[in-house]
Amino acid sequence: MNRRFLLLKGTIIGGRYLIQHVIGSGGMSHVYLADDLKLPGKQWALKQCFSFPQQFTNIEDEAELLITLSHPRLPRIVDFFPPDVKGNAYLVMDYIQGVTLEKYLSSRSGIVKNDFIIQLAEQVLDVLDYLHRHDPPIVFRDLKPSNIMLTSQLDLRLIDFGIARNFKQEQNQDTVKLGTVGFAAPEQYGSGQSDARSDLYGLGALLLFLATGGLASEWSEGVDSVVRNDFPKGMIPIIRKCLHQSPADRYQSANEVMVALMNHRQGSLSHSSLSTVTGHIGNRVIAVMGVSSGAGTTHTAICTAHYLARNFRKVAIVEMNMEAKAFSRIQQIVEGENDLVQQRDRRFSVEGVDYYRQTARANVIELLGGSYDCVVMDLGSYQENDRLEEFLRADVPILVGWGSEWRMQEMVDVINSLTRHPQNKWVYCLPLAPSDAIHRLRKQLNIAKVYSVPMHTDPFDQCEEMDKLMGQLFQGIVPEMVKRRRFRFGIR
Incomplete structure (x- = not known):
């Protein structure tokens, strides 16, 4: 111009x-x-x-x-x-404050963590699914790094809809051939009409670009030799299927790719050494969110983290709320009342669990790329914000409600408000709820994974009833427990 x-x-x-x-x-x-x-x-x-x-x-x-x-x-x-x-x-x-993915990659010489790549793919699929379900479907057609903006929290935004178009059923090819070389599907150059599968090709090109440190965005002979050695091998078939020349040979919807990514994650988990404490399985994320303030979110998250710590080698618990005070109080008790918590390291340890207090989302993404077997996120009470996104993408999302029957409707209301999101992985916990109320709620919601949380006054200690509940929640995910010594708080 x-x-x-x-x-x-x-x-x-x-x-x-x-x-x-x-x-x-x-x-x-x-x-x-x-x-x-x-x-x-x-x-x-x-x-x-x-x-x-x-x-x-x-x-x-x-x-x-x-x-x-x-x-x-x-x-x-x-x-x-x-x-x-x-x-x-x-x-x-x-106005979206942040940088383009292109500039973000440039600042890191093209090398980003694998967890970042997979989370980016999930975010792209989220918005592509929305566009493709539009009536008529909207095809973005230019899914390249310079058209992706990252906020300071590394949240994705698609920008520049200059060549996006509505899919027209009656056309057999595009009237205008547009798209960035290397990221655009073959049909955008005249072999057919672009549709939702064209964007999935663009996604595959983007993922290959990231997996090769910017060396390739099209699959050709020898490309596999430039894929980073640390890149998950299970992701390669997903990328290759997205990059098929013929749209009929690709995934047919964004949801299909998302399912493939979920299966990849689950496959990676089952392929790892789950039967021993010494086997590192990569990050398994458990997100705990309350239907409202005071429901028992932090207590449940701590119970969960320490249960997992008795089964895994490395466990972290993250307080994803810059205004929360619970972890500060725990740190004061553990390390002494005299020092100002604000001046200390945000990371401290209790009985084999690493605590991260008042943690921003950008730091959590870095944490997920680390060596922890499990990361438990304390998300506080339900709000339509970034913490909700972490809950939705977690491997095990736990929604904590109220055990008293007159407040159980709050959980129903939150569930109903989020019906636009898949809820098949969700687990529902209600502290001290009577068994008949749990049965009624299961029937009302047509959900089996609704549980009453037993009395557990010391969340850092092992409790037989709580272990029984956790065993149900994490069946097939954690190995047999290895009992550790009892830990108690004491004021110095």
Whole structure:
């Protein structure tokens, strides 16, 4: 795009948006940071699109497309100015603070942790599934590192819908051949019409790019020799299937790929040494979330972590709430009351469990790439935020409710509010709930994995009844228990 079309700092668009500076550029567009003159302190990303008269419809189509979408991994469009006489059109959308995946990779010489790659794949599949289920389905068609934004918490956002399109059943090929070489599916170059499977090819290309440290994005003879040695071998068949030349030979939906990823994780677990304490199995994530504050989330998480520590070599428990105080109090008791907890290391240990207090999500991602067998996340009470995402992607998500019957409806309400998410892995725990109430709740929810949590006054100690419950929750996941010495708190 000709530089003469760049907007100068101080330019006002639509009498409202004050241009600050360029934050990104493409072949036919620039993106600026803009201040909102009507909402002081609010900033937006303003995309300036330049086109010829015959392309005006494409720009208006992009605006119309974005307006219909609502997903946390997509930018929200808030204003649109159609092409003027010079061919400039403007889209005003959410300003996403962060860096593109392209820049993130560059800062790490193309090498990122395997857990990051798999979590990125899950996030991409989440938003692709949403787009493909749109009526009509929306095909992104340009799934490359520069079109993926990462927030400071390493959450993914898809950006630049410039070549996205609605799938048209009556067409047998695309009218416009667009997409980035190396990441676009073969049918985008004229062999057929792009559809949801084209985006799955793009995902495969992206994963191969990450698995090879940026050396390859297309599968050809000899590519397997440049795949990183530490990359999970079970991921290679998934990538190869995504990258088949024929759409019919690929996965047919984002959900199919997600199932394959889940099976890969479970397969990796069963292939590892689960029968011995010394065998490292890689991260197994257990997320504990309460339906509301005070339900017993932290107590249940601690019980879980120490049960697992009696079975695995290395276990961590993470307090994913920067405002929480529970772990600070535990650290004071363990290490002494006199020192200020705020000035100490956020990591401390109790009876074989590593505690991480007040931990940000970005640090958790680093933690998951470590050597822990199991990581237990204390997510606090239910909220529609990043902690909910960690609950949804955990290997064992545990939802803690109230044992008193008059408050059991809170669990039902949370479950019903999240029906858009798969709940087949969820486990439901209600402290001190009577057995007849548990049976009624199981019947009402048509769910078998609803349990009453027994009285356990010391969550750091072994309790026969609690071990029995944990044995049910983690059947097939943990080996036989190895009893350890009793631990008690004492004020120094």
